[in-house]
Amino acid sequence: MATIHDVAKRAGVASITVSRVINNSGYFSQGTRQRVEAAIAELGYVPNRLARSLRSKRTNILALVLTDITNPFFTTLARGVEDTASDAGFIVIFCNTDESETEEQKYLQVLLQQQVDGILLVPARSTSDSVELVQKHGTPVVVLDRRLPSSAKVDVVRCESVDGAYRLVQLLIGLGHRQIAVLSGPKIVSTAEDRVTGYRQAMVEAGIDNRLQLVYYGAFTQSSGYEMAQQVLNVNPRPTALFAANNLIAIGALKAVRDASLRVPEDIAMVSFDDLPANLLTSPFFTVAVQPAYEMGQKATQLLLARLAGKAPERCQEVILPTDLVVRQSSGQALN
Amino acid sequence: MATIHDVAKRAGVASITVSRVINNSGYFSQGTRQRVEAAIAELGYVPNRLARSLRSKRTNILALVLTDITNPFFTTLARGVEDTASDAGFIVIFCNTDESETEEQKYLQVLLQQQVDGILLVPARSTSDSVELVQKHGTPVVVLDRRLPSSAKVDVVRCESVDGAYRLVQLLIGLGHRQIAVLSGPKIVSTAEDRVTGYRQAMVEAGIDNRLQLVYYGAFTQSSGYEMAQQVLNVNPRPTALFAANNLIAIGALKAVRDASLRVPEDIAMVSFDDLPANLLTSPFFTVAVQPAYEMGQKATQLLLARLAGKAPERCQEVILPTDLVVRQSSGQALN
DNA sequence: CGCTGGCATGTTATCGATGCCATATATGCA
DNA sequence: TGCATATATGGCATCGATAACATGCCAGCG
Numbered sequence: 001m002a003t004i005h006d007v008a009k010r011a012g013v014a015s016i017t018v019s020r021v022i023n024n025s026g027y028f029s030q031g032t033r034q035r036v037e038a039a040i041a042e043l044g045y046v047p048n049r050l051a052r053s054l055r056s057k058r059t060n061i062l063a064l065v066l067t068d069i070t071n072p073f074f075t076t077l078a079r080g081v082e083d084t085a086s087d088a089g090f091i092v093i094f095c096n097t098d099e100s101e102t103e104e105q106k107y108l109q110v111l112l113q114q115q116v117d118g119i120l121l122v123p124a125r126s127t128s129d130s131v132e133l134v135q136k137h138g139t140p141v142v143v144l145d146r147r148l149p150s151s152a153k154v155d156v157v158r159c160e161s162v163d164g165a166y167r168l169v170q171l172l173i174g175l176g177h178r179q180i181a182v183l184s185g186p187k188i189v190s191t192a193e194d195r196v197t198g199y200r201q202a203m204v205e206a207g208i209d210n211r212l213q214l215v216y217y218g219a220f221t222q223s224s225g226y227e228m229a230q231q232v233l234n235v236n237p238r239p240t241a242l243f244a245a246n247n248l249i250a251i252g253a254l255k256a257v258r259d260a261s262l263r264v265p266e267d268i269a270m271v272s273f274d275d276l277p278a279n280l281l282t283s284p285f286f287t288v289a290v291q292p293a294y295e296m297g298q299k300a301t302q303l304l305l306a307r308l309a310g311k312a313p314e315r316c317q318e319v320i321l322p323t324d325l326v327v328r329q330s331s332g333q334a335l336n
Numbered sequence: 337m338a339t340i341h342d343v344a345k346r347a348g349v350a351s352i353t354v355s356r357v358i359n360n361s362g363y364f365s366q367g368t369r370q371r372v373e374a375a376i377a378e379l380g381y382v383p384n385r386l387a388r389s390l391r392s393k394r395t396n397i398l399a400l401v402l403t404d405i406t407n408p409f410f411t412t413l414a415r416g417v418e419d420t421a422s423d424a425g426f427i428v429i430f431c432n433t434d435e436s437e438t439e440e441q442k443y444l445q446v447l448l449q450q451q452v453d454g455i456l457l458v459p460a461r462s463t464s465d466s467v468e469l470v471q472k473h474g475t476p477v478v479v480l481d482r483r484l485p486s487s488a489k490v491d492v493v494r495c496e497s498v499d500g501a502y503r504l505v506q507l508l509i510g511l512g513h514r515q516i517a518v519l520s521g522p523k524i525v526s527t528a529e530d531r532v533t534g535y536r537q538a539m540v541e542a543g544i545d546n547r548l549q550l551v552y553y554g555a556f557t558q559s560s561g562y563e564m565a566q567q568v569l570n571v572n573p574r575p576t577a578l579f580a581a582n583n584l585i586a587i588g589a590l591k592a593v594r595d596a597s598l599r600v601p602e603d604i605a606m607v608s609f610d611d612l613p614a615n616l617l618t619s620p621f622f623t624v625a626v627q628p629a630y631e632m633g634q635k636a637t638q639l640l641l642a643r644l645a646g647k648a649p650e651r652c653q654e655v656i657l658p659t660d661l662v663v664r665q666s667s668g669q670a671l672n
Numbered sequence: 673c674g675c676t677g678g679c680a681t682g683t684t685a686t687c688g689a690t691g692c693c694a695t696a697t698a699t700g701c702a
Numbered sequence: 703t704g705c706a707t708a709t710a711t712g713g714c715a716t717c718g719a720t721a722a723c724a725t726g727c728c729a730g731c732g
Contacts, residue, residue, distance in 0.1 A: 001473065001474045003717090003718055003719085004718065004719060004720095005718080005719095013681075013682090014683080015682095015718090015719075016681080016682065016683085016719090016720070017680085017681060017682080018719095019720060020680095020681090026679095026680085027678085027680050027681080028679090028680065028681080029679085029680065029681095032680080032681085044472045044473065046445070046448045046449055046473055047449055047718090047719080048390075048449070048451060048717090048718050048719070049449040049450050049451070049719095050386045050390045050395070050450070050451050050717085050719090051390055051687090051717070051718030051719040051720085052718080052719050052720075053386050053687095053719090054384070054387055054686095054687045054688065054689090054717090054718080054719075054720095055686070055687050055718085055719050055720045056687085056719080056720065057687075059386070070411070075406070091446065093429065094430065109382070110427065112382045113382055113383055113385040114385050114386070115384060115385070115386050136380045137337065137380065137382055138337045222614070278558070339687090339688055339689085340688065340690095341688080341689095349711075349712085350711065350712045350713080351688085351689075351690090351712095352689090352690070352691095352711080352712065352713085353710085353711060353712075355689065355690060356690095356710095356711090358689095362709095362710085362711090363708080363709050363710050363711080364709090364710065364711080365709085365710065365711095368710080383688090383689080384687090384688050384689070385689095386687085386689090387687070387688030387689040387690085387717090388689050388690075389717095390687090390688080390689075390690095390716095390717045390718065390719090391689050391690045391716070391717050392689080392690065392691085392717085393717075
């Protein structure tokens with residue numbers, strides 16, 4: 001309620017001097033510092049950031065717009081963003097789009113209105129509409145996790161989805177599996193597509209008949225994983241291995257497998273993209289391709305901050321991080 | 337980048353008229369509306385909320401400060417808050433304190449600086465310091481989930497923790513259990529204390545020897561639940577039932593029980609406060625006292641919004657919601 | 673001694689939107 | 703016809719902080 005003027009009056013100085021003390025900028029004597037700080041304490045003064053930001057054209061707020069904050073992959077990524085931003089004195093606002101483009105646009109609109117300094121975006125769709133909206137407003141953006149059409153001139157930080165999927169499926173093939181199903185996310189999402197591409201590469205390379213390729217597209221959710229797995233388990237002959245394109249799909253699929261009274265890996269082998277949450281009671285158990293989620297958040301934020309500081313190279317960057325193959329029990333032993 | 341003045345110039349009107357069109361307030365003709373909207377579209381104009389809020393002294397932002405957003409109970413509560421706030425045209429900022437009072441104070445400071453219109457707080461400690469800080473600034477607060485010292489003049493929305501715990505333990509006693517351990521949260525948190533109180537009430541009422549009462553205080557986390565359970569399982573004779581004071585403790589304890597090669601409920605019965613996350617692969621399985629998390633968030637937000645609108649009664653309100661006892665398998669059958 | 677430059681503080685304008693008041697025409701009703 | 707009222711629009715001040723510029727003091731140095 002008290003303003004900088006109230007503080008100034010009480011301390012017997014001009015408001016700009018109070019501003020200097022608060023921001024530790026410019027010159028002021030130790031005496032003034034003390035009188036100002038005393039006045040601040042007495043009045044319980046809290047600076048008004050709206051006014052500050054309006055004048056300085058800086059809010060020190062970043063926004064992270066993503067599709068599913070309950071997914072441990074994104075939770076970890078978010079922590080990478082938060083930590084990095086926080087160290088640089090920025091606050092982070094998190095927005096959840098639930099894979100909906102409409103929600104995404106709504107959030108972006110609000111964020112631009114709030115004058116956030118920069119946006120980290122996991123786009124719900126592989127179009128550049130959202131990025132363009134933000135860029136038109138003059139706000140820096142970095143795209144995370146997913147590809148955009150190459151027409152979009154924007155920094156991207158993502159993982160080698162094709163390669164990670166390729167290696168997971170190669171592992172299964174190496175263990176003797178031939179009939180492998182992939183349970184993927186929405187066809188329009190680049191990571192879902194890329195993981196199927198990696199799967200196909202490995203299958204083709206191993207000379208496995210096209211007809212043995214079982215590709216399912218659904219959503220990156222547990223329930224979708226459950227449903228896709230139910231379908232797969234009814235295929236005759238039943239595949240000997242499942243590849244889940246993300247962790248939630250893996251959980252749902254595992255549930256479906258257990259509900260069908262089948263054992264993993266004895267009756268059916270499973271591998272998954274992304275590590276699984278720790279509260280499953282059965283983990284660590286899954287063989288997975290782990291994405292460096294924390295580092296992705298970190299890198300993307302560093303890039304964004306560099307742009308804000310005008311320290312990034314002019315040209316757009318595309319940072320692609322490798323995945324880490326972690327072999328555990330769910331993939332099982334070699335078939336005989 | 338374009339301002340309201342740019343739009344005004346382009347539409348050939350004064351900026352205040354543009355403001356009226358944007359906010360649908362006051363009078364303007366349909367012709368002006370169209371010219372203004374055209375200008376807005378052409379310029380890609382996005383209103384600056386900082387300026388707007390500075391003038392109007394309203395940000396239309398609420399904040400929800402809680403201790404652990406990864407806990408499904410709080411996630412659900414948060415959704416209740418978000419939905420209610422959103423319907424009323426408010427944005428919600430979420431802040432995670434990790435049960436740390438220091439973090440809480442830091443966040444509150446930032447939120448006050450951002451001029452949020454109101455704050456929903458799950459306090460990390462049972463002191464009124466935080467509430468007073470906020471109230472001194474003139475910002476309305478509603479406390480959620482936990483009790484504060486009665487000296488605090490503040491609205492509270494919480495659950496009947498004592499009663500829920502009492503009924504859970506009573507259920508176990510009714511099944512024939514005598515030696516029951518309670519694994520609770522931090523002693524300083526009112527819900528942890530209240531659930532132990534409910535436990536004691538049930539035990540005393542059943543005339544169970546004091547020496548059979550096993551009370552553990554830890555944290556409301558999975559790892560703490562794991563550790564407490566490990567200790568409990570080493571007690572001789574081993575308790576026949578466990579009461580976990582929240583869902584995360586329950587998960588950790590269940591893990592410890594399984595790691596000790598014991599079965600639930602055959603070897604040891606379990607009950608818990610709060611429902612468990614759906615991705616456990618074993619749920620629904622736990623016998624629980626469910627708190628109406630969504631309604632709590634809803635109620636608290638309604639109360640806060642009423643205060644903002646000056647429509648709430650002068651006196652502070654304390655809303656206490658009942659818990660719902662859901663009996664499933666983990667509590668087992670009656671002992672013979 | 674006068675000039676330079678670090679230090680300390682203040683004045684004024686401004687960020688972008690809107691509250692308040694004023695103006696002007698059209699419409700309704702006694 | 704006259705006056706109240708609804709409609710349509712604009713001018714100016716203002717929210718609270720800070721950028722940009724200005725002022726004054728004093729030490730140091732050639």
